Amino acid sequence: MINVSIVGAGQTKFGRHTEYDLRELFALAANDAIAEAGITTKGVQAIFVGNLSADLFNRQCHIAPLVADFAGMKGVAATRCEAACASSATALRAAILALESGLYDVVIAGGVEKMTDLPTAGVVETLAMAADQTFEAGAGLTFPGIFAVMAVAHMQKFGTTREQLAAVAVKNHHNAMSNPLAQFQQEITVDKVLSSRMVAWPLGLFDCSPISDGAAAVVLVRTKDARKYTDAPVKIIGSAQASGSMNLCDRENLHTLLAAKQASAEAYKQAKLDAKDIDFAEVHDCFTIAEIIATEDLGFFKPGEGGPAVEQGRTQVGAEKPINTSGGLKAKGHPVGATGVAQVIELYHQLRNEAGKRQVSNADIGLTHNVGGTGATCCIHICKRW
Amino acid sequence: MINVSIVGAGQTKFGRHTEYDLRELFALAANDAIAEAGITTKGVQAIFVGNLSADLFNRQCHIAPLVADFAGMKGVAATRCEAACASSATALRAAILALESGLYDVVIAGGVEKMTDLPTAGVVETLAMAADQTFEAGAGLTFPGIFAVMAVAHMQKFGTTREQLAAVAVKNHHNAMSNPLAQFQQEITVDKVLSSRMVAWPLGLFDCSPISDGAAAVVLVRTKDARKYTDAPVKIIGSAQASGSMNLCDRENLHTLLAAKQASAEAYKQAKLDAKDIDFAEVHDCFTIAEIIATEDLGFFKPGEGGPAVEQGRTQVGAEKPINTSGGLKAKGHPVGATGVAQVIELYHQLRNEAGKRQVSNADIGLTHNVGGTGATCCIHICKRW
Numbered sequence: 001m002i003n004v005s006i007v008g009a010g011q012t013k014f015g016r017h018t019e020y021d022l023r024e025l026f027a028l029a030a031n032d033a034i035a036e037a038g039i040t041t042k043g044v045q046a047i048f049v050g051n052l053s054a055d056l057f058n059r060q061c062h063i064a065p066l067v068a069d070f071a072g073m074k075g076v077a078a079t080r081c082e083a084a085c086a087s088s089a090t091a092l093r094a095a096i097l098a099l100e101s102g103l104y105d106v107v108i109a110g111g112v113e114k115m116t117d118l119p120t121a122g123v124v125e126t127l128a129m130a131a132d133q134t135f136e137a138g139a140g141l142t143f144p145g146i147f148a149v150m151a152v153a154h155m156q157k158f159g160t161t162r163e164q165l166a167a168v169a170v171k172n173h174h175n176a177m178s179n180p181l182a183q184f185q186q187e188i189t190v191d192k193v194l195s196s197r198m199v200a201w202p203l204g205l206f207d208c209s210p211i212s213d214g215a216a217a218v219v220l221v222r223t224k225d226a227r228k229y230t231d232a233p234v235k236i237i238g239s240a241q242a243s244g245s246m247n248l249c250d251r252e253n254l255h256t257l258l259a260a261k262q263a264s265a266e267a268y269k270q271a272k273l274d275a276k277d278i279d280f281a282e283v284h285d286c287f288t289i290a291e292i293i294a295t296e297d298l299g300f301f302k303p304g305e306g307g308p309a310v311e312q313g314r315t316q317v318g319a320e321k322p323i324n325t326s327g328g329l330k331a332k333g334h335p336v337g338a339t340g341v342a343q344v345i346e347l348y349h350q351l352r353n354e355a356g357k358r359q360v361s362n363a364d365i366g367l368t369h370n371v372g373g374t375g376a377t378c379c380i381h382i383c384k385r386w
Numbered sequence: 387m388i389n390v391s392i393v394g395a396g397q398t399k400f401g402r403h404t405e406y407d408l409r410e411l412f413a414l415a416a417n418d419a420i421a422e423a424g425i426t427t428k429g430v431q432a433i434f435v436g437n438l439s440a441d442l443f444n445r446q447c448h449i450a451p452l453v454a455d456f457a458g459m460k461g462v463a464a465t466r467c468e469a470a471c472a473s474s475a476t477a478l479r480a481a482i483l484a485l486e487s488g489l490y491d492v493v494i495a496g497g498v499e500k501m502t503d504l505p506t507a508g509v510v511e512t513l514a515m516a517a518d519q520t521f522e523a524g525a526g527l528t529f530p531g532i533f534a535v536m537a538v539a540h541m542q543k544f545g546t547t548r549e550q551l552a553a554v555a556v557k558n559h560h561n562a563m564s565n566p567l568a569q570f571q572q573e574i575t576v577d578k579v580l581s582s583r584m585v586a587w588p589l590g591l592f593d594c595s596p597i598s599d600g601a602a603a604v605v606l607v608r609t610k611d612a613r614k615y616t617d618a619p620v621k622i623i624g625s626a627q628a629s630g631s632m633n634l635c636d637r638e639n640l641h642t643l644l645a646a647k648q649a650s651a652e653a654y655k656q657a658k659l660d661a662k663d664i665d666f667a668e669v670h671d672c673f674t675i676a677e678i679i680a681t682e683d684l685g686f687f688k689p690g691e692g693g694p695a696v697e698q699g700r701t702q703v704g705a706e707k708p709i710n711t712s713g714g715l716k717a718k719g720h721p722v723g724a725t726g727v728a729q730v731i732e733l734y735h736q737l738r739n740e741a742g743k744r745q746v747s748n749a750d751i752g753l754t755h756n757v758g759g760t761g762a763t764c765c766i767h768i769c770k771r772w
Contacts, residue, residue, distance in 0.1 A: 021520070046627075055441040060519040061512075062470035065629035065645075065762035069636075075648060077627035078763065079476045080468040084448035090465045094480050100487035126447075133446040134407070241432075241463035243451035250455075259451075262461060376451035377464065 002270055004096045005226035005233040006383070008037030008219035009345045014333025015183040016116045017213040022058050026112040027071040029215035029338075033108065037219035037229050041072035044219070045104045048095045049080050050088025050111030051337035056126040057115050067112065077104075082337075084130035085286060086372030087111055088216065089241070089340030089379030096239050099222050110217030111342070113335035123211050127336070130373040132247035144208060144287065146248060146374045148200035151289035153254035155202065158304030160292065162202050166193035167311045168288035169206050169330055175317060176327025178357035183212055183333030193288075207288040209328075214335035216342040226386075232352045236344075238267035238367075238382030246376045257375035260297035264369070267380040273365065275299030278382070280322040280350060280360045282343035284371040285330050294369050295323060298380075317358050325350065325358045340370035340379060347383040388656055390482045391612035391619040392769070394423030394605035395731045400719025401569040402502045403599040408444050409456040412498040415601035415724075416457040419494065423605035423615050427458035430605070431490045434481045435466050436474025436497030437723035442512040443501050453498065463490075468723075470516035471672060472758030473497055474602065475627070475726030475765030482625050485608050496603030497728070499721035509597050513722070516759040518633035530594060530673065532634060532760045534586035537675035539640035541588065544690030546678065548588050552579035553697045554674035555592045555716055561703060562713025564743035569598055569719030579674075593674040595714075600721035602728040612772075618738045622730075624653035624753075624768030632762045643761035646683035650755070653766040659751065661685030664768070666708040666736060666746045668729035670757040671716050680755050681709060684766075703744050711736065711744045726756035726765060733769040 010032025012025050020028070026049070034041060047068050054060045064078035081091040088111025095109035115123055124144075128137035131146060154160045170190055176182035188206060196204035219229075226233035244259035245251055252258070268274055275298055283298070285291035292306035300321050301309045309315060315323035326332045326346035329339060347366035349355045368381045396418025398411050406414070412435070420427060433454050440446040450464035467477040474497025481495035501509055510530075514523035517532060540546045556576055562568035574592060582590035605615075612619035630645035631637055638644070654660055661684055669684070671677035678692035686707050687695045695701060701709035712718045712732035715725060733752035735741045754767045 053441045053447050055439045055512075055515060056447075058519065059515050059523070061439050061442075061468065062516040062632070062759045062762060064469060065758070066518065066632045068629050069631050069762075073629075074631060075628055075645070077479075078469075078629040079480065079627070081480075082447065082466040082468055083450060083464075093463075094465065094467075094483070097480070097484045097487040097489060100489060101483040103483060103486060126441075129441060129445050130448040132452065133444065137445070241465070242461055243454050243459075243464040245455050245460060246448070246452045259461075372451070373448045376448060376455075 002096060002236050002239050003223045004099050004220050004236045005223045006218045006348050007221055007226055007229035007233045008033040009348045011181055011216040011342055011345050012214050013181045014212045014214035014335055022054055022112055022114040023067050023070040025114060025213060025215040026067040026110060029217040030071040030108055030110055033217040033219045043106050044073050044076055044108050045106055046077040046098055047073060047108040048091035050091035050340060051080055052082060052084055052087050052113055053126055058117055083377040084372035085336045086340055086370045086377040086379050087337045089370035092341055092344060093239050093241050093379055095220050096236060099220055105221060107220050108217055109220060109341055110215065111338035111340060112215035113337035114213045115211045115335060116213050120211065135247040135249065144200040144203055147287040147289055148203050149248060150254050151202050154289060157255050160307035162194060163190055164307030164311045165207055165288040166190040168285060168291045169193045171310060171316055172285060172324050172328040172330040175325050175358050176331035179327050179332060182327040182331055183210055184331045203287055209286045209330050209334040212333035212335040214333060214338045216338045216345055218341055218344060233386050234348045234351045235384045235386060236381060237384045238271035240266035241379045243377055244375050246373060256293060257297055257378060259375055259378035260294065260369060263378045263380040264298050267382050271382045277365055278367045279363045279365050280325060281367040281369060282324055282326060282346050283369040285324055285328040286334060291323065298369060317360060322360050325360060343368040343370055344381055351383060351385040388482060388622050388625050389609045390485050390606050390622045391609045392604045392734050393607055393612055393615035393619045394419040395734045397567055397602040397728055397731050398600050399567045400598045400600035400721055408440055408498055408500040409453050411500060411599060411601040412453040412496060413457040415603040416494055416496055419603040419605045429492050430459050430462055430494050431492055432463040432484055433459060433494040434477035436477035436726055437466055438468060438470055438473050438499055439512055444503055469763040470758035471722045472726055472756045472763040472765050473723045475756035478727055478730060479625050479627050479765055481606050482622060485606055491607060493606050494603055495606060495727055496601065497724035497726060498601035499723035500599045501597050501721060502599050506597065521633045530586040530589055533673040533675055534589050535634060536640050537588050540675060543641050546693035548580060549576055550693035550697045551593055551674040552576040554671060554677045555579045557696060557702055558671060558710050558714040558716040561711050561744050562717035565713050565718060568713040568717055569596055570717045589673055595672045595716050595720040598719035598721040600719060600724045602724045602731055604727055604730060619772050620734045620737045621770045621772060622767060623770045624657035626652035627765045629763055630761050632759060642679060643683055643764060645761055645764035646680065646755060649764045649766040650684050653768050657768045663751055664753045665749045665751050666711060667753040667755060668710055668712060668732050669755040671710055671714040672720060677709065684755060703746060708746050711746060729754040729756055730767055737769055737771040
């Protein structure tokens with residue numbers, strides 16, 4: 001049983017930020033979250049910051065005390081958590097454990113990444129290091145290549161089509177149109193996705209999430225204290241994390257992520273509910289195929305039904321299981337270290353009826369699915385309306 | 387109040403390992419710790435791994451699930467914690483919070499670094515990224531340079547001498563002679579330190595800790611369960627973490643680390659004791675001046691007395707306050723991500739009377755002081771004999 005609530009949230013716009021550096025991006029998000037929680041920086045006792053690799057993107061290690069200080073929280077316990085693209089979900093989970101321990105009362109979980117300081121080739125090379133350097137990245141396999149392999153496996157096993165993959169991108173771009181913090185504000189069509197420049201067959205440019213800068217942060221307290229801070233806290237009722245093999249060659253199959261299945265089973269158990277009880281979800285659509293696999297791993301659809309489901313519109317806002325109402329990684333953007341917390345922030349806004357045109361009606365329970373690397377880490381969080 | 391105990395520990399020899407890579411080093415340490423705890427890998431529910439920058443040292447991000455899998459623990463929640471040279475102390479602390487939360491019962495905290503894959507200049511450049519890239523490293527200030535500035539400030543304020551700095555190195559090399567896992571097994575003299583190649587005045591080569599490979603891991607459980615695993619667990623009765631400014635120019639002075647003072651005050655309070663109650667300590671002697679500053683920040687000696695104290699032999703094994711009985715970072719070696727947990731392992735062996743010739747007699751309470759960067763992070767842990 002998890003007894004932690006979100007009482008404030010802040011997120012920068014995702015995209016290319018030439019005007020802010022890493023510490024400034026984090027401070028913008030953290031200070032918004034702090035203000036929304038009705039506290040000051042003095043009220044924060046610890047921060048956990050997700051970041052994939054400021055080391056390689058910005059030539060800066062040890063970012064947690066750096067961003068804490070710049071955001072006005074010098075002195076607090078400041079820890080960076082890293083699990084590739086699931087970094088800030090592991091930071092969120094560490095923050096939850098910290099609150100559950102009773103040693104802290106008010107904690108910030110956040111994440112930040114400033115990727116655009118490197119040229120695209122450098123970003124691709126850096127991200128590849130989140131796969132197995134010895135068996136994959138060192139042999140030339142990059143992330144689009146790895147997910148292309150998974151896509152081919154899914155197509156072969158279930159008959160999934162490129163049009164179904166494209167439907168993920170089309171939906172998520174549509175959702176992003178009503179998210180002012182999303183990187184892309186542009187409708188696209190299936191034809192546009194299919195005719196986009198090929199990256200790694202069957203994944204074209206529009207099957208891939210973009211390179212982004214951005215930060216996200218939430219203020220967390222124990223649920224029993226939450227109403228002291230806001231009239232509309234959002235409860236976290238499930239938090240689970242699992243790992244899997246880094247390299248594809250050690251896996252039982254290529255069309256599912258075992259860590260996602262394991263973590264979601266644990267989170268459902270904690271929250272005492274099942275896949276059918278989830279009203280909407282933010283899932284890790286780093287590539288279009290990843291969203292289809294996620295909706296199957298999470299039990300929303302049977303294996304092989306994820307592709308048809310998105311093509312039939314069953315995951316749109318207003319349909320039976322809205323997925324990535326924020327625009328997802330694909331269209332909201334994917335500053336990798338910030339993504340996990342940003343997913344939870346979408347739940348927070350939906351569960352407070354603050355999601356504007358993309359609001360899911362009668363949203364009561366939402367889930368986030370944040371994947372590190374190609375599935376070696378998966379974190380699941382489940383949130384509930386107060 | 388902290389209620390966590392160590393029930394198993396494992397550490398590789400520190401030094402240059404050409405025969406093992408990162409994952410192999412960690413597996414050696416973790417599997418020794420697991421065996422000592424009398425469990426199997428199946429009994430471990432989560433691991434927290436400290437690592438400064440496999441990104442830059444080994445072109446590998448996302449190391450936690452990688453090392454977990456290779457050590458036989460695929461599936462467990464696996465999180466990397468990074469706070470520069472205090473990375474594994476923050477991993478230890480995250481593991482303690484995880485146990486205190488009640489969500490896990492058996493957790494591994496460890497750390498690993500494989501630094502010698504890079505040439506020395508690359509290591510120095512990488513470590514410099516743990517200082518402020520914008521205001522320090524980017525301007526050419528490296529770690530020896532930063533600690534040299536602190537040493538000069540300490541000399542100016544208190545009259546600390548180069549001979550006193552050298553006494554730290556001489557003592558720690560002596561202690562390492564009876565630690566088979568230490569990198570250096572060689573007595574040195576004050577003259578040898580003073581005549582060693584100058585790195586950044588007043589710090590010569592023998593004032594600096596070496597470049598090292600190595601790993602360390604401990605198995606942790608709640609104290610009430612500890613006797614199920616071993617007849618001689620070691621209790622952790624204090625765990626505190628604080629942050630300070632990354633760059634020197636934002637500090638009140640250069641001869642003390644505020645984060646160390648803050649974290650030690652908090653840890654003493656948790657453990658309901660004071661500096662005088664600490665029988666021995668492992669402190670962060672990345673440079674000789676750092677040990678002197680540490681013994682003052684921790685309250686073992688008054689400001690300015692740290693230099694005379696070491697010169698007078700007051701910190702030797704057998705004297706009033708043995709410091710760095712393991713050989714310290716200076717002579718045991720400093721594979722940065724492994725150091726924090728390795729410090730605690732020295733406490734574990736001392737408190738179980740397993741320290742051989744370097745055994746502190748009647749050791750009842752020990753303390754570790756692990757610093758990240760130039761003091762932007764400090765973690766303190768206090769351990770007690772069962």
